[in-house]
Amino acid sequence: MNKLKKLSLDERALIVKYLYKMAKIDYKIVEEEKKLINEIKNELDVEIKETDLNWTIEDNNLLKQITKKSERINAEIYELINKVMEADHIEHHNEKREIIKFMSNTLGAKSHIEAKIVPLLILDESLTKMLNETADLCEKKASNWQKKKATKQKKVAASLSWEENGGKRFVTAVNYELSTPGGSRCAEQNAIGMAIANNPKLQFKDVRDIVVYGSGGLSNPLYPCGVCQENLRKLNINNQIKVYTYPNDYDHKNGELPTTVYEMSLKDILSR
Ligand SMILES: [Zn+2]
Numbered sequence: 001m002n003k004l005k006k007l008s009l010d011e012r013a014l015i016v017k018y019l020y021k022m023a024k025i026d027y028k029i030v031e032e033e034k035k036l037i038n039e040i041k042n043e044l045d046v047e048i049k050e051t052d053l054n055w056t057i058e059d060n061n062l063l064k065q066i067t068k069k070s071e072r073i074n075a076e077i078y079e080l081i082n083k084v085m086e087a088d089h090i091e092h093h094n095e096k097r098e099i100i101k102f103m104s105n106t107l108g109a110k111s112h113i114e115a116k117i118v119p120l121l122i123l124d125e126s127l128t129k130m131l132n133e134t135a136d137l138c139e140k141k142a143s144n145w146q147k148k149k150a151t152k153q154k155k156v157a158a159s160l161s162w163e164e165n166g167g168k169r170f171v172t173a174v175n176y177e178l179s180t181p182g183g184s185r186c187a188e189q190n191a192i193g194m195a196i197a198n199n200p201k202l203q204f205k206d207v208r209d210i211v212v213y214g215s216g217g218l219s220n221p222l223y224p225c226g227v228c229q230e231n232l233r234k235l236n237i238n239n240q241i242k243v244y245t246y247p248n249d250y251d252h253k254n255g256e257l258p259t260t261v262y263e264m265s266l267k268d269i270l271s272r
Pocket residue numbers: 186187188224225226227228229
């Protein structure tokens with residue numbers, strides 16, 4: 001909750017109010033939900049009376065402004081909503097619908113990322129292979145793994161490398177959308193799962209590079225979403241993880257690698 005703690009008192013109060021709204025969406029607040037929200041309230045240092053908890057249209061606008069600030073803030077709000085939603089151990093369709101609303105409101109809220117442009121020539125062999133295989137796999141993936149109705153499919157592939165026995169190993173994974181939001185998985189998260197399967201003893205500190213590629217309805221450079229950032233942050237214990245993305249005009253269909261890519265440290269992405 002580090003980013004949320006830095007918001008103004010009004011903004012922090014609004015987030016607590018929003019969590020009440022989320023909890024109430026199935027028409028009742030259970031004790032577990034109340035307890036959890038109270039804990040969050042204390043941690044955010046917010047005083048708010050039960051009578052002041054009615055959600056208004058102005059609140060909607062204020063929340064929108066908060067979500068435009070940074071992906072990190074959105075990731076933290078999203079994490080809190082999930083916790084509240086899971087507090088009563090029952091899955092609610094209303095809550096899921098509200099989460100989708102929240103996520104779609106935060107689309108396009110990306111702030112500028114400081115990326116270094118690096119020539120492919122200076123990258124190591126493992127990264128060059130990752131850049132080739134990530135784009136390749138993404139383009140090859142069958143369309144049935146994306147939402148049927150989408151006119152432009154959001155196809156993503158991601159590679160993740162780690163240090164092992166003095167060298168680097170990597171895996172490449174894709175995203176899939178079987179149901180939203182709970183049943184879809186990002187390529188980055190799938191890559192983490194694959195990496196563990198390939199090296200069950202994998203340590204966070206050994207994770208090195210992430211390559212992300214998008215096609216279909218997505219344009220490059222493509223960055224890990226808020227939830228993936230939250231996942232990757234936990235692995236980034238020595239600020240050792242770097243993220244690589246492709247130039248906007250890159251087209252893998254001609255089979256060649258880009259001459260330059262974007263490089264940034266995960267730490268920089270997270271501190272936006
Ligand atoms: Zn993601």
